[in-house]
Structures are given as C-alpha cells and as structure tokens.
Amino acid sequence: MEIQKLKKKLLKEELRERRKRNKKRRWTLVGLILLAGLAAGAGGTYYLRASESQLLERIQQAELLVHQEQFEKAADLYRQIHSRHRSSSLAPQALFSAGEILNLYLGNYQEAVLVFLLLEHDYPDSDLVLKAQEQVAEIYKNRLRDYNRAIVAYQKLLDSGAANPDRLQYEAADCYFRLNNFEQARIELESLVKAFPESPLLPEVHYRVAVTYSLEGLLKQAEAAYRRVIADWPESPYTIEARFGLASVLEEEERLDESLAILESLAGIYPNGEALAKKTDQVRERIRKKKAP
Incomplete structure (x- = not known):
C-alpha cells in the first residue's frame, strides 16, 4: 500500500512539473511572437518614414522644376508621385499641381481636364475637388470654348455649394449667351437676381x-x-x-x-x-x- 501511495505521489509531482514546463514554453512562445511583431512594426515604421521622406524629396524636386520653368518634367513628376503614392495624403495635391501646370503653363487643356477629373474621382473628399472643378469649368469656357460642357461644370459647382455662387451663375448665363441662346441666358440672369439680390x-x-x-x-x-x-x-x-x-x-x-x-x-x-x-x-x-x- 505504501508503494502505491508513493507511485501516486510521484505521478502527481511529475504532472505538476509538466504543467509548469508547458506553461513556461507557452509564455516563451508568446514572448517570441511579441518580439517578432515589435520588430516587424519597427521595420514598417522605418519603411513608412523612408517612403514619406522619399515622397517629400520628389515633391521638392517637382517644385524646383517648376521654379526652373521645366514644366513638362514637373507635370510628369507630379503625376508619377500620384501613381506611386496613391494612398498618401499628398497625392491629391500632386495631381492638382500637375493639372495646374498643364493648364496654366503648357496649354494642354484637354489633358489638364483629365487630371482634374481624376482627382475628383480618386479623392472625392479632398478639399481640392472644388478647386479642380472650378478649373475644369474655366477651361471648358475660356480655353476650349466648349460652352455646353462648361454649363454642366458650372452647374456641378453650384450643386456642390462652391463659393461665389452668384459669379458661377453668371458664368453659366454667359455660356448660354455665347451659344446665342439669349432667352436661356436671360432666364439664368434673372434667376441670379432673385437668388442673390445683394450681389455686386x-x-x-x-x-x-x-x-x-x-x-x-x-x-x-x-x-x-x-x-x-x-x-x-x-x-x-x-x-x-x-x-x-x-x-x-x-x-x-x-x-x-x-x-x-x-x-x-x-x-x-x-x-x-x-x-x-x-x-x-x-x-x-x-x-x-x-x-x-
């Protein structure tokens, strides 16, 4: 009987030691996983910082190209920045800058419109969308003389709650005037008077x-x-x-x-x-x- 009691006692101690060893191994494994995660996180942070640093360098290069009046290269670089860093908070600004260069310096109006529309499509919540829409409307009206598309663009701005709505309404009316649709132009002008009685x-x-x-x-x-x-x-x-x-x-x-x-x-x-x-x-x-x- 004493032998049986001794065997049971030894068995309990062995089981207790095994549980301790298993618990120790589990915590060791958890520690290794945490260390690996921290290492990966540090590497990701380093990568992100390196990526942001490279992005800022490329933006500075583009700005320098504009200063040097190398507008084609600047526009291309801004578009590359967008294509390679689409998720960056700076990507909308890069697209907008490319559109402005195409419009104001290169006279490539059709391409500028496409860039501004891409900005609106890819970053609908960006603060630059309204500015891009304004440039699209101006290009259609004053550069391309496409008054029908300009009317649509000005109406979109009005629907979006853009600033200076009386001016936008006036520009739309002027588009109808230039299309020799004098009756509709007058309707737009009279609507402006009713909607903005204090307009200068x-x-x-x-x-x-x-x-x-x-x-x-x-x-x-x-x-x-x-x-x-x-x-x-x-x-x-x-x-x-x-x-x-x-x-x-x-x-x-x-x-x-x-x-x-x-x-x-x-x-x-x-x-x-x-x-x-x-x-x-x-x-x-x-x-x-x-x-x-």
Whole structure:
C-alpha cells in the first residue's frame, strides 16, 4: 500500500512539473511572437518614414522644376508621385499641381481636364475637388470654348455649394449667351437676381438682360431694362454702356432725336470713342435725310 501511495505521489509531482514546463514554453512562445511583431512594426515604421521622406524629396524636386520653368518634367513628376503614392495624403495635391501646370503653363487643356477629373474621382473628399472643378469649368469656357460642357461644370459647382455662387451663375448665363441662346441666358440672369439680390454683379446682370432683349428685337423690353440700369446704378460703368445701348434701341424705334441727344451726352466719356463717333454720325445723317424735302 505504501508503494502505491508513493507511485501516486510521484505521478502527481511529475504532472505538476509538466504543467509548469508547458506553461513556461507557452509564455516563451508568446514572448517570441511579441518580439517578432515589435520588430516587424519597427521595420514598417522605418519603411513608412523612408517612403514619406522619399515622397517629400520628389515633391521638392517637382517644385524646383517648376521654379526652373521645366514644366513638362514637373507635370510628369507630379503625376508619377500620384501613381506611386496613391494612398498618401499628398497625392491629391500632386495631381492638382500637375493639372495646374498643364493648364496654366503648357496649354494642354484637354489633358489638364483629365487630371482634374481624376482627382475628383480618386479623392472625392479632398478639399481640392472644388478647386479642380472650378478649373475644369474655366477651361471648358475660356480655353476650349466648349460652352455646353462648361454649363454642366458650372452647374456641378453650384450643386456642390462652391463659393461665389452668384459669379458661377453668371458664368453659366454667359455660356448660354455665347451659344446665342439669349432667352436661356436671360432666364439664368434673372434667376441670379432673385437668388442673390445683394450681389455686386447686379448692374452688369441687368445690363446683360437688356442686351439679350435688344438682340432678340424686343425693343420695348430692352428700353425698359436699359433705363433701369441708368436709374438704379448711376455711378456704375455699366450705366455708360446702358446709355449707348438705349440710344441704339431708340434709333431702331425711329426716335432719332432722343437717340442723338444721348449719344452727344456720351462724348468724352464713352470708352470706345470711335464707335460713338460712328453711331453719332449715323444718327445725324438719318435725321438730315428725314428732314430733307
């Protein structure tokens, strides 16, 4: 019996020692795993720091190329930065810089539009998206003379809540004007007046409304619109233009004496003296012929 008790005692001690050894091995393994993780993390941090350092160096190189007026190389480098570091917080700025160079320095407008649209697609939450959209609209309107696409671009900006919405609305209206769609241009201008009654653009807007009426041959409406500009904004430079426009409308209505009086009052103040002299002589000649027996 004593032997059996001894065997059981020895067996319990052996099992206890085995549990201790297994526990020690587990903690050793955990320690090794943690050390490996720390080493990998340190290596990842080093890699990220090295990558960021290289990225900053490349951006500085691109900026130097711009300073040296090597615009093609600068644009290419900025685009490479984006393609190789898409997840970097600096990638949107690199794309935007490439688009600006293509637009402002290289005159490669189609390619600039593609770059700005890529920025909008890849980084929709970037603060640079609205600026990119503004440049797209400006390129379509003033560089490519693609007024239909410009209208779409300006409407997108308005829908996005961009700054200076009255100016954007005006630019869209001007696009319709350049497409000879005077009725729609007037609709856009009148919408601007309703939406932004305090806009500093109002004298110009009302003047442009008068011009659309005049071009459509709606002389009574044009006369009323010109007279409103003259009455409401007497100090605006558009008042001088409105007076010249009113004189032209009155001439078409055969109210020649009234037209001549306005034209003569513009002498010395109308910016296009040659056009004024020509119009004045024309009206005087018409009056002379009308009075001739």
